[in-house]
Amino acid sequence: xxxxxxxxxxxxxxxxxxxxxxxxxxxxxxxxxxxxxxxxxxxxxxxxxxxxxxxxxxxxxxxxxx
Numbered sequence: 001x002x003x004x005x006x007x008x009x010x011x012x013x014x015x016x017x018x019x020x021x022x023x024x025x026x027x028x029x030x031x032x033x034x035x036x037x038x039x040x041x042x043x044x045x046x047x048x049x050x051x052x053x054x055x056x057x058x059x060x061x062x063x064x065x066x
Contacts, residue, residue: 001026010037014051016027030059 001020004013014037017030032054041056043049060066 001029005029005033010040011046011048011051014040014048014055015053022062026060027059027063030055031060034059 001015001024004016004020010033013033015027017033027051033053037052040046041049041052046052
């Protein structure tokens with residue numbers, strides 16, 4: 001996962017990360033990534049807002065379940 005975050009733009013990483021098997025996702029790293037890109041969850045500032053919101057939902061599901 002770190003390879004994706006370091007090797008891609010944050011927009012591309014937001015599209016790729018959901019395809020990583022859930023047992024391979026580092027939740028602490030994902031949280032840090034989401035916090036660093038929080039402004040990109042607003043569609044006024046990013047055309048990738050949907051990707052980031054879905055990634056936040058994935059984080060919530062993996063962290064807390066539902």
